[in-house]
Amino acid sequence: xxxxxxxxxxxxxxxxxxxxxxxxxxxxxxxxxxxxxxxxxxxxxxxxxxxxxxxxxxxxxxxxxxx
Numbered sequence: 001x002x003x004x005x006x007x008x009x010x011x012x013x014x015x016x017x018x019x020x021x022x023x024x025x026x027x028x029x030x031x032x033x034x035x036x037x038x039x040x041x042x043x044x045x046x047x048x049x050x051x052x053x054x055x056x057x058x059x060x061x062x063x064x065x066x067x
Contacts, residue, residue, distance in 0.1 A: 012036075016043045028052060028061050 016039070019027070026048040029037040034051035041049050050061040 012039060013043055016040050016047070020044050020047055026050065026065055028065070030058070 016027075024047075027037070027040050027050070029035075029040075029049070029051040032053055034053075037049035037051040040047050048064075050057075050064060052058040052061050
């Protein structure tokens with residue numbers, strides 16, 4: 001299974017384009033770092049991306065989504 005995991009491509013670009021096609025307007029990355037949010041912005045600049053590393057960040061992101 002490890003060989004299969006290493007050999008198989010990650011379809012992140014296709015996944016982001018799919019959610020944009022589904023009219024998703026905002027994505028939220030939860031956890032340390034902001035890599036995935038940055039990748040989302042590069043793939044589709046119109047997609048609003050937030051990264052939340054701690055509970056305070058999460059509250060800000062939730063407030064932005066509700067606005």
